Amino acid sequence: MRIALAGNPNSGKTTLFNAITGKTEYVGNWAGVTVEKKEAALKSKFCAGEKDVRIVDLPGAYSISPFTGEEAITRDFVLSENPDVIINIVDGANFERSLFFTTQLLELNIPVVIAVNKSDVLKKRGNSIDFDKLSKALNCKVVPTTANFGKGLSDLMHAAIQMGKSNKGQKAPFGLENEAISDIERRKFISEMLVTTLDKKHDMSKVSISDRVDRIVAHKYLGLPIFFLVMWAVYAFSIEGLGGWVSGFFNDTLFGGIIPNAANSFFESVNLNPLLQALIVDGAIGGVGAVIGFLPLIMVLFFCLALLEDSGYMSRVAVLMDRYFKKIGLSGKSIIPMIVGSGCAIPGVMATRTIEDDNERRITTILTPFVPCGAKLPIITLFSMVFFPESSWVGPSVYALAFVLIILGGLVLKKMFVWESQSSFILELPEYKIPSLKHAVIQMFDKAKGFIIKASTIILVMNTLVWFMQAYGFNLQPVDDQGASILAGLGGIISPILIPLGFVGWQLAAASITGFIAKENVVATFAILLMAASEDALHLPGGVLSQFFTPVTAYAFLAFNLFTPPCFAAIGAMRSEMGDKKWLFRGLAFQLSVGYLVALIITQIGTPLIYGHLADSFVPAMIILAAYTVLILTLFKRADRKRELIGA
Amino acid sequence: MCYFTLLSLSNDMAKFEDKGLKIVYKVGDYMLLSKAKIGQKGEIIKVEGKEKTKKFLFSLGCSEGEEITLISILAGNYVVNIKDSRFAIDEAMAKAIVLAD
Numbered sequence: 001m002r003i004a005l006a007g008n009p010n011s012g013k014t015t016l017f018n019a020i021t022g023k024t025e026y027v028g029n030w031a032g033v034t035v036e037k038k039e040a041a042l043k044s045k046f047c048a049g050e051k052d053v054r055i056v057d058l059p060g061a062y063s064i065s066p067f068t069g070e071e072a073i074t075r076d077f078v079l080s081e082n083p084d085v086i087i088n089i090v091d092g093a094n095f096e097r098s099l100f101f102t103t104q105l106l107e108l109n110i111p112v113v114i115a116v117n118k119s120d121v122l123k124k125r126g127n128s129i130d131f132d133k134l135s136k137a138l139n140c141k142v143v144p145t146t147a148n149f150g151k152g153l154s155d156l157m158h159a160a161i162q163m164g165k166s167n168k169g170q171k172a173p174f175g176l177e178n179e180a181i182s183d184i185e186r187r188k189f190i191s192e193m194l195v196t197t198l199d200k201k202h203d204m205s206k207v208s209i210s211d212r213v214d215r216i217v218a219h220k221y222l223g224l225p226i227f228f229l230v231m232w233a234v235y236a237f238s239i240e241g242l243g244g245w246v247s248g249f250f251n252d253t254l255f256g257g258i259i260p261n262a263a264n265s266f267f268e269s270v271n272l273n274p275l276l277q278a279l280i281v282d283g284a285i286g287g288v289g290a291v292i293g294f295l296p297l298i299m300v301l302f303f304c305l306a307l308l309e310d311s312g313y314m315s316r317v318a319v320l321m322d323r324y325f326k327k328i329g330l331s332g333k334s335i336i337p338m339i340v341g342s343g344c345a346i347p348g349v350m351a352t353r354t355i356e357d358d359n360e361r362r363i364t365t366i367l368t369p370f371v372p373c374g375a376k377l378p379i380i381t382l383f384s385m386v387f388f389p390e391s392s393w394v395g396p397s398v399y400a401l402a403f404v405l406i407i408l409g410g411l412v413l414k415k416m417f418v419w420e421s422q423s424s425f426i427l428e429l430p431e432y433k434i435p436s437l438k439h440a441v442i443q444m445f446d447k448a449k450g451f452i453i454k455a456s457t458i459i460l461v462m463n464t465l466v467w468f469m470q471a472y473g474f475n476l477q478p479v480d481d482q483g484a485s486i487l488a489g490l491g492g493i494i495s496p497i498l499i500p501l502g503f504v505g506w507q508l509a510a511a512s513i514t515g516f517i518a519k520e521n522v523v524a525t526f527a528i529l530l531m532a533a534s535e536d537a538l539h540l541p542g543g544v545l546s547q548f549f550t551p552v553t554a555y556a557f558l559a560f561n562l563f564t565p566p567c568f569a570a571i572g573a574m575r576s577e578m579g580d581k582k583w584l585f586r587g588l589a590f591q592l593s594v595g596y597l598v599a600l601i602i603t604q605i606g607t608p609l610i611y612g613h614l615a616d617s618f619v620p621a622m623i624i625l626a627a628y629t630v631l632i633l634t635l636f637k638r639a640d641r642k643r644e645l646i647g648a
Numbered sequence: 649m650c651y652f653t654l655l656s657l658s659n660d661m662a663k664f665e666d667k668g669l670k671i672v673y674k675v676g677d678y679m680l681l682s683k684a685k686i687g688q689k690g691e692i693i694k695v696e697g698k699e700k701t702k703k704f705l706f707s708l709g710c711s712e713g714e715e716i717t718l719i720s721i722l723a724g725n726y727v728v729n730i731k732d733s734r735f736a737i738d739e740a741m742a743k744a745i746v747l748a749d
Contacts, residue, residue, distance in 0.1 A: 063707035067700065097709045097731040183706060204732040205689060205717035211727070211734075218722035319736045323724045331738070332725075424701055425738035426708075429727065 001164045002054045007089035008098045009060030012117045016147035017057035024446040028309035031428040032354035034059045035070040046157040064104040069353040084164040089115045092122035103186045106172045111163040112140045115156050119144040126201035134197045139173045210431045223320040234304040239395045243300030251539045255289030282531050283467025290527035291520040294378040299444050305343050306443035310435035328410030331425040334364040341368045345570040357423035365577050366587040367406045369566040375519040387554040389541035416635045418642045500621040502553040502603035552606035556599040564595030679749045682742035689717040690747035697744045
């Protein structure tokens with residue numbers, strides 16, 4: 001039996017889904033959190049003896065005719081995949097509006113059970129619903145629920161499974177033909193029905209506390225500073241605060257000494273082959289450890305983001321950013337993928353689905369990976385610890401730089417590609433709620449689990465490979481000098497391209513390349529390469545990394561790894577959201593150019609500014625810069641000609 | 649439920665057609681949402697714009713004959729109450745919603 005969950009955005013479908021399946025899918029307090037369908041088995045305690053009950057969580061929709069991409073997923077599912085039962089989640093706090101979609105679902109001849117969710121909010125407002133009358137009027141079962149606290153769920157699932165077993169269709173309480181007329185008649189039907197079923201005490205058109213908070217956090221002058229303060233607090237707490245402190249212990253004490261020492265003495269006691277021992281200790285433990293050490297930092301980040309997303313603040317940020325994003329041809333909705341992307345770029349890129357206009361969505365998809373994701377935190381932290389131990393500005397500065405690049409990047413893309421931005425900005429503002437600590441803790445451990453799985457699979461395999469490639473030559477014999485290894489050979493092919501950026505050495509090319517598999521690999525690769533060459537810990541201020549960099553080129557290298565295209569998994573997400581190879585190619589070329597040019601500019605301007613002499617690679621860098629200028633101007637001109645042609 | 653077709657809209661006059669009957673609203677009879685005062689409640693007499701957007705607004709309950717309240721203007725966006733929910737809409741959209749005064 002397959003039961004689908006459908007309803008308006010932010011009515012609590014995923015919260016209900018998590019409660020009845022035991023999953024930990026992503027929830028948040030804004031419209032459009034779920035952008036794909038998710039399927040899982042119903043917990044056995046809700047099954048009422050029925051075997052194999054599957055629950056399908058669908059993206060929220062205001063109506064059966066889709067306005068945005070994720071709503072289309074819902075329409076396609078309920079119309080063509082024939083679920084046995086639809087549970088229509090109706091938001092008790094937005095009752096009348098939610099019923100519009102209900103009337104459409106009732107016409108599909110699929111049994112519908114209505115869950116009136118957020119019953120607690122309904123009660124708090126002093127409103128009441130006559131569930132029996134409602135059930136009669138709509139010709140289907142109605143169950144009050146509070147998914148947040150697990151209330152009413154057994155009744156709901158019991159009713160749904162009964163309906164599924166009975167195999168009866170659904171008879172709509174009204175007969176309709178022409179859609180254009182019927183939509184208006186639906187409205188009329190609902191408002192007439194509500195006269196007898198809804199007892200409304202609370203006037204929502206009065207200014208509420210939520211509105212007063214909005215007037216401050218989305219204020220035209222105060223809003224932006226408040227937003228930056230909030231984001232700064234989140235990152236300061238993650239990177240410098242609790243997260244950084246625990247990570248420091250992990251890196252210095254646990255993975256810097258205790259674990260490798262214990263492993264070494266254990267392997268020596270069992271007389272393991274020294275090469276195998278080196279593979280395990282230097283390759284696997286060293287590389288993965290260098291990454292796992294940052295786990296606390298990432299956990300704290302996701303904990304804070306979960307609190308933020310649960311509060312209802314995200315929609316306000318979208319309102320606030322709308323006017324700035326309009327200037328670069330986007331709308332306020334584009335900020336949501338970017339904030340989600342600060343955790344991980346993959347859900348960030350997928351969140352672009354909620355944007356209606358195709359071009360706006362593509363540009364947002366290109367710009368979202370510029371926001372440093374959780375996997376890039378280890379790189380940021382490593383470089384600030386080694387090269388800028390005394391200053392706390394490095395972490396926040398890369399986020400500020402990301403913001404600047406998004407705005408500039410948006411402006412350039414707007415000038416480079418011709419399109420008429422017609423999209424309008426409409427966004428629901430959910431009422432604020434006190435974020436749930438339990439939810440944030442669940443999210444945090446869920447993300448931690450994902451991170452450990454990633455570290456013990458893809459990163460471990462990559463590290464083993466990197467260790468092998470730096471220890472062996474092309475003749476598959478162990479080498480004494482890393483410079484003769486396979487990795488040095490491969491890195492050497494790419495490293496000339498990086499010279500204009502001030503990055504000298506095959507090691508840097510190798511680290512950057514492994515970063516495309518997963519960004520944490522940049523750190524892991526350095527750990528492996530340098531552990532084999534030196535005894536010093538990687539994370540010490542002024543440590544072994546400083547043989548490759550000055551602080552200026554270190555910052556440039558950091559920027560290069562943050563702003564070039566994201567990891568392969570995120571590129572895959574970009575591909576599916578773009579739905580077009582040409583746009584994917586444009587996006588990647590753009591990201592590669594931005595990362596390259598930003599690093600080049602930092603090195604070439606920073607070096608004379610701070611050290612009083614030109615960087616060694618000044619001449620080739622200027623040639624490349626000139627070439628890029630010509631290219632960009634040509635593309636601008638081409639776009640201008642196109643604009644003249646279509647008279648835009 | 650009324651069903652209007654907007655014939656013309658100028659600074660001081662809006663002409664509508666309702667089932668063949670011509671209705672003229674003079675200044676004072678109608679206004680754009682963008683000109684409403686904060687806290688003002690009004691009945692929507694016309695929503696203009698792209699068909700797709702209009703349809704979307706309809707599904708939210710923002711259509712002819714419905715009530716809308718302007719709650720605040722935040723950073724250039726208009727926060728309105730439609731059927732117990734808050735929505736933020738941009739200025740262009742606020743100019744496309746015509747209210748009876």
